[in-house]
Amino acid sequence: xxxxxxxxxxxxxxxxxxxxxxxxxxxxxxxxxxxxxxSWLAQENWTWRFKPPALELICPVRRYLDRxxxxxxxxxxxxxxxxxxxxxxxxxxxEKLTQxxxxxxxxxxxxxxxxxxxSVAISLAGFKNLGVSSVTExxxxxxxxxxxxxxxxxxxxxxxxxxxxxxxxxxxxxKRHQFMKVLERPGVRELDxxxxxxxxxxxxxxxxxxxxxxxxxxxxxLKHDVPPSSAGSLTGGVRIQ
Amino acid sequence: xxxxxxxxxxxxLDTGPLMSALVANFLDRMPGITADCSSYGDWQFHPPLLSxxxxxxxxxxxxxxxxxxxxxxxxxxxxxxxxxxxxxxGPYPQLFWQWSIDLxxxxxxxxxxxxxxxxxxxxxxxxxMVETGLTDFSVTN
Numbered sequence: 001x002x003x004x005x006x007x008x009x010x011x012x013x014x015x016x017x018x019x020x021x022x023x024x025x026x027x028x029x030x031x032x033x034x035x036x037x038x039s040w041l042a043q044e045n046w047t048w049r050f051k052p053p054a055l056e057l058i059c060p061v062r063r064y065l066d067r068x069x070x071x072x073x074x075x076x077x078x079x080x081x082x083x084x085x086x087x088x089x090x091x092x093x094x095e096k097l098t099q100x101x102x103x104x105x106x107x108x109x110x111x112x113x114x115x116x117x118x119s120v121a122i123s124l125a126g127f128k129n130l131g132v133s134s135v136t137e138x139x140x141x142x143x144x145x146x147x148x149x150x151x152x153x154x155x156x157x158x159x160x161x162x163x164x165x166x167x168x169x170x171x172x173x174x175k176r177h178q179f180m181k182v183l184e185r186p187g188v189r190e191l192d193x194x195x196x197x198x199x200x201x202x203x204x205x206x207x208x209x210x211x212x213x214x215x216x217x218x219x220x221x222l223k224h225d226v227p228p229s230s231a232g233s234l235t236g237g238v239r240i241q
Numbered sequence: 242x243x244x245x246x247x248x249x250x251x252x253x254l255d256t257g258p259l260m261s262a263l264v265a266n267f268l269d270r271m272p273g274i275t276a277d278c279s280s281y282g283d284w285q286f287h288p289p290l291l292s293x294x295x296x297x298x299x300x301x302x303x304x305x306x307x308x309x310x311x312x313x314x315x316x317x318x319x320x321x322x323x324x325x326x327x328x329x330x331g332p333y334p335q336l337f338w339q340w341s342i343d344l345x346x347x348x349x350x351x352x353x354x355x356x357x358x359x360x361x362x363x364x365x366x367x368x369x370m371v372e373t374g375l376t377d378f379s380v381t382n
Contacts, residue, residue, distance in 0.1 A: 029331060036272045049339070056339065057272065059332060066330050140347040163269060165300035167347040 014079065019226045025069035026076050027217050028229060033064040034206050034213075041203040044158045046195065048101040050109075050149045055098050058202070060091040061209075080216060086209045093202040100195040101156050107191050108152040114182045115148050121175055122147070130170050140167045151179060156195070158183075251308040254350070255377070256318040259311060261286060262303050263319065263341045264327070265296035270340050284326040303348065310351045314376060 037058050040047055047057040065073055077084040108114060120126055122135050132138055139147050154162075154172055161176070162169035172179075183192050221228050254262075264286070268278050279291040289295040303309065323329070329337055370378040 033331070039272060056336060057332075064331055136349055140349040142346055163297075163300070165266070165297070165304035166344070167304070167349075 014220075014224070016224045016226045018075070019220045019224045020230065021072050022076050022220070023217065023226065023228060024230060025072045026065065027213050029066075029069070030061065030064055031210060031213055031217075033059075034210050038203055038206050038210070041199045041206070044196065044199070046097060046101045046157055046199060048105060048153060048156045050105055050153045051146070053098075053102055053105075055094065055101065058094055058097065060094055061087040062091075083209075083212060083216065086205065086212055090202070090205045090209055093198065093205050097195065097198040097202050100191070100198045104188070104191040104195050105149070105152050105156045107188050108155050108182055109149050111182055111185070111188065113185070114151070114179065117175075117178065118148055118151055118171075121171055130174060132170055136167075138167055138171045155179060155182060249302070249306060252303075252306050252310070254303070254309055254311045254315065256315045256322070257287075258299070258303070259315060260284075260319050260322055261290055261296075262299055263337070263344070265290070265300055266344045267337050267340055268293075268296070269300070270336075282326055282328040284322070306348075308351075309348055310353050312353055312376070316352065 040057055047055050049056050062070070062073065077087065121130065122138055127133060130138065135144075135147075139150070142150055150168060151172070154168075154176070158180075159172070159176070161173045182188055217228050220226065264281060264284055268274050268281065277292045278296075279286050286296070290299055323334065323337060327337070366378075
């Protein structure tokens with residue numbers, strides 16, 4: 001991969017205070033989130049949620065940061081055009097994956113065979129197999145109109161077993177292999193592949209962005225004698241004790 | 242699903258257990274957390290919830306209840322605790338609520354308005370009301 005120059009940062013105007021602020025509020029939080037993002041994509045879990053429709057844990061760069069950090073992000077983008085370009089590319093690919101996941105979800109949600117399979121599973125006859133006595137024990141307070149959408153969401157995200165404290169685990173953990181066959185059906189399969197391709201492009205862009213951010217951080221750290229991490233700094237936007 | 246079958250069937254969830262459950266659920270869904278988390282931000286779990294196993298048992302216990310209820314002031318207290326204790330940043334405050342709403346929907350948690358009780362019928366009730374406060378007394382009676 002071609003090495004990028006990080007010399008666009010003006011030596012005259014950028015000092016250790018600005019560098020510290022970039023590290024703590026932009027670069028380090030972004031690195032944490034982007035590494036998580038790559039991990040989700042590797043698991044083929046797009047973190048899709050149908051209501052409201054969005055990717056939960058895969059966001060445009062700006063949304064990963066605190067609102068208070070936006071001025072620092074804007075300054076960083078202005079002085080680091082290579083970052084601004086890659087961040088823009090990343091955000092476009094997030095949107096592409098979001099649209100691909102939404103199309104796949106709509107297709108699965110409209111699949112008559114899946115609807116039929118779920119209907120059978122949550123019928124009186126199905127209750128016996130699942131060891132429940134009512135549909136509320138499977139879907140809680142989710143209305144009937146959302147049952148298929150919820151299962152479709154799990155399919156879009158290629159979910160494994162759900163933890164037992166989720167009511168839907170009763171149905172999903174027992175039937176997910178059967179439901180997963182929907183992803184092989186003509187029309188659905190193509191959309192699943194499209195989503196996987198969009199995810200692969202996004203993963204490549206995210207990795208490139210991670211590499212660039214680490215490169216910039218190293219350059220700035222050595223030039224201004226500012227350690228990459230300060231005590232108590234945030235990683236991935238989260239403080240864990 | 243009930244970790245303790247035959248024990249508790251119905252419960253009115255007060256702030257402490259419900260907040261503990263929502264934080265445990267949040268940590269369970271948070272990427273990158275694999276170790277035991279006895280605290281988060283300024284939120285401190287109490288024994289026996291210091292380990293992941295303990296937190297999972299609490300979630301299992303509440304999931305196994307037949308009927309769960311809470312009241313509006315509990316949800317208000319949880320909102321306040323979220324700001325004052327968890328100190329979430331970036332996209333996480335929104336995710337906390339999304340995941341909490343998903344869990345509470347799955348649990349079919351019912352929020353009830355309470356009727357403040359008429360004057361306690363006995364000295365014993367009056368003593369209990371003084372000890373527990375009017376809200377909790379009304380919920381449990």
